Amino acid sequence: MTGWCERQRNILDVALASLRRRRGKNLSLLVVYSLTVFLGASVMFYSAGLKREARLLLSAAPELVVQRLSAGRHDLIPVAYAEGIRTIRGVGTVAPRLWGYYYDAVYGANYTVQVPTLPPPAGEIVIGPGIARLRKVAAGDLLPFLSYRREDLLLQVREILPAESELVSTDLLLLAEADFRALFSFPSGVATDLTVTVRNPQEVATVARKIVERFPDTRPILREEMQATYAAVFDWRGGLLLVLFGVVLLAFIIFAWDKAAGLSAEERREIGILKGIGWETGDILTLKFWEGTSISLTAFLLGTLLAYVHVFLLQAPLLAATLKGWAVLYPDFRLVSRIDAFQLTVLFVLTVIPYTVATLVPSWRAATIDPDSVMRD
Amino acid sequence: MILEPGILALILLSLITSGTILYALRHIVPILYAWDLKSGSEGQLQLERRTYLLSTLLTWAFVAELTSLLLLVYTAENLHERFTGAMCAAGVFNLNAFGYPALLLKLGNFLLAGCWLVLNRADNSARDYPLIRGKYLFLLVLTVPLLAEGVVLGLYLLNLQPDVITSCCGSLFGSRAVGLGSELAVWPMRPLGLVLLLAYVLNLGSGSFVLRKGRGSYLFALSGLLVLFLGISAILSFVAPYFYELPSHHCPFCLLKADYGYVGYLLCGGLLVGATAAAAVGVLQPFATRPSLRQIIPALQRRAVWLGLTLFTLCFLVATLRIITTDFTLFG
Amino acid sequence: MPLRRADIFGVLTASGLLLLLALVLRGSGPDPAEADRLTRLQRLVTEAQLTDLALLTEARYTRHPTQADHFAPFQDHPLALDHFPSGMFWSPRRPAP
């Protein structure tokens, strides 16, 4: 056993020396390879992290939201509907929800204005960290708003939501019902939509069906649907990026094949000499195996570690660009650093195995070079 | 189908393995026909070179095959949250008709591919390609289950419907259910335990005989396979219940969970790898008398025997220790 | 004896693998701080009755994709093409109940 180890160690030495002799070529290969792994790993870590976050956070969302539709568009719902919904068996509470958007023409930003279940006192607001950043305000400051009657409305910032809640609250403006109605001249007796709690999660779909039967102009949205929407969004987005990644991977494999297949005259001579001094075809194959393995292992380690730093420590600047779009306000959030062995295994299979397969035939070609034909050249 | 990295990786692995096998087939046939070591012709030289390529390619393909077994179980374990009724991998494999056949084919191929790798190792260690016909004939036979596995696995993965309601391990391995798993699960404990113990002792005895006298390889291989089969039945019948401390819970997959310290990987993995080593000892035996292998094969066999015996003994110790130390008892 | 290349490579690779393993283990154990954060955020989500992540704030249907009319191809008027760059990253449909 020690003999075998010593032999592999010696061959690895030769392999590393041979890689070093063609530093330029192999370094470029390593860089491209690491970048490929890095891209794939970043996409995987990032979309898995966001999906996880969405699933966990939205598990606290209302079980059911009931909207009213009018001519195919979302319309305000009469609060009286709540009474009818409350009589359906299995329903816990029904609460009108008041929310909407306020467009801040000065900054070009869109706020989400909402009345929470425990609203702040009239005249005061709670704002998300994104708004505080944009408007450079602190707790206690006054913020002016232009109401729908073209009147100025001064609201005092009572509290800024904690930075850890960025992902759900960055553009949030929480206020009292009276202020909400004053700001938007919101008619009384209606709400934006209704939230319904259902004690038994198994019964939510039946409750939703009964709501539509009783109020045909409504549209219930299940919490499961909300979570499924986000899972679908991130799967789809992740899938799209993975397809892009697939193209990159393919390009890289062609590149690797080309590098491995294009033996320089010098390399051929080296192999010829090795054979001449008594190396066998099997030994040369082992040498080639170690050359490939040292490159792919290094690239895999570099790529995944860089992706970890990129996604979890630097907040994925490269991927976040695809998310941020044209908005003025965007969340400044940090994903929970979490990777698992399964992700790494999959990543390994997706990046290292194709590379190994792509370089097998070229390295066999190299190993079966006839020594005397090389020497004679 | 579900777009999931694990599934993508499994499909990629399966494509690579099948592709390599098909590519290898193209070169095996000429080798089987025209191989003539005494000839120094250009054609023979080409063939000799090809064998290097084939053996490297196939080694990698089989290594991929072995990793994909782990990945398959891992993926199924990972997916169980997505399906109603599935508590663990057992339910995920039961999602459509191809799940369990795919798993069984994979287990069988693991055994066969392991034997082929050992055979290849022996052949490569000798100077005159003594096993060339044997190992490639073996490979020819191996193609059928390997390609079948690729097809069945593909059908399984592509037909995963997220809205199907599956059954949990409780009804799959319960005593009232029908099917292979439940048939094995209801085997009575005492006779099964006794037979298993006998098989193990036989394996131990024949193994030490192989180590000392160099004879009895076939007995060792057969008893090793017997230990695998009986051992899996024993896990379903009483070892798993002892780990769960529940007389009615026979599922082998829940043992793979963190709740039970991943002990299932040790038990099932140990049995499978041990049986593969044992089978390899038997597969090597007919070639042991070839002049160029007279030194190589006994050495290889000895190592395989050690590996098999160590793993089996480890499994036995772990299972027995649990049965002895826990308060729970099935005799009652 | 000078340090051999093979040994340097082995040590570097092994330490990389160990680092990776440490990162996996770090993410797998129970994390009380993380559980606390989650409880606080879930309370905020419940109290404010939130339904969406504030990832993209530029338009109604990107800010609240779960509340938007998913069946309406043109969100504001018939000529409103999906002109926000983020639009291409949002799945156009929600699975039916």
Added chain:
Amino acid sequence: MRFVLLALLLFSLTTPCRTILAASAPLPSPGPREKCPVCGMFVAKFPDWTAAVVRTDGSVLYCDGVKDLLRLLHEPPRYGLSLPQADIAGIRVKDYYSLEGIDGSSAFYVLGSDILGPMGKELIPFARRAEAMEFMRDHKGRQILSLTEVTPAILASLD
């Protein structure tokens, strides 16, 4: 024979003093390592389905559904337990609509509905008959049963 015994046992439970005891016993939530003696699942993972036998000594046997609870009551020795009727202080199940713990021996169970528990087909418990009726209409239920009316044959049909 066993079935008759079970019926007797349940009748004895409905005698006034026992009823008070059983009805007042709350349905405590199971610990994270608590396993169902019938199928071996961790009970705490499915709190909405918990069904339990409260013993006179105060200890509680948790099952992850009415189906497994009844299996246990029919044949305790099969699951390595002895449950003489004198030991049973009460049976607690969760009302489907309210998810509150209710007295299992006076509850109404709907058979054959399209609502599946963690172990597949289930008997769904209700505190009131009117609720059970409405549930049966909504979820294609076949029959409303009381606890004593559930035979081992019916349980076998739920697999």
